[in-house]
Amino acid sequence: MTATIPAQTGGDLPAHNITISEFGAMKALAILSQSGKENAGVRVFIKSGGCSGYQYGMAIDDRELDGDTIVHDRGVKLLVDRMSLPLLRGSEVDFVENMMGGGFTVHNPNATSSCGCGHSFRTDGAQSPDGEGSGGCGSH
Known part of the structure; x- marks a missing residue:
């Protein structure tokens, strides 16, 4: 069973919501x-690895999988699997541009530490899961 939730931009957000910034939504x-995929959305997920323990991932996906939470915000459909949702509660997907180019990033209030490149994070200061993630930012 999938859950579809309209995001509430501004004001109090439900604890499980994930949102996207205005610039992120535009991109x-x-x-x-x-993409050529009808009814596609942005799948946001967490996987083990990276220099801080967990790593963010994003993909264009036109599938709604069993257990997905689907959030519609600023015209964008965000899909989050049930394993990633607890680590992404209250997060905002954004797009940043810098001298190295640009890309999507996640502003995650659950992250207690992150690597310098912003692609991986840790939630409680504990060791990386399964002993992974001991390398630097280049080891993603």
Whole structure:
């Protein structure tokens, strides 16, 4: 069973919500329109690894899997699997541009530490899961 939740931008957000910034939504909608996938959304997920323990992942996905939470925010469909949801509660997907180019990032209030490149994080200061993630930012 999937859960579909409209995001509430501004005001108090439900604890499970994940949102997307205005600039992030603009970039995501442009990418989604070029994907050729009908009814596609942005899948946001967490996997073990990275220099801080967990690593963010994002992909264009036109599948709604059993157990997914689906959030509609600023015209973008965000899909989050049940294993990633607890680690992404209250997070905002954003798009940042810098001298190295640009890309999507996650502003995660659950992260207690992160690596310098912003692609991986730790939630409680504990060791990386399964002993992974001991390398530097280049080891993603």
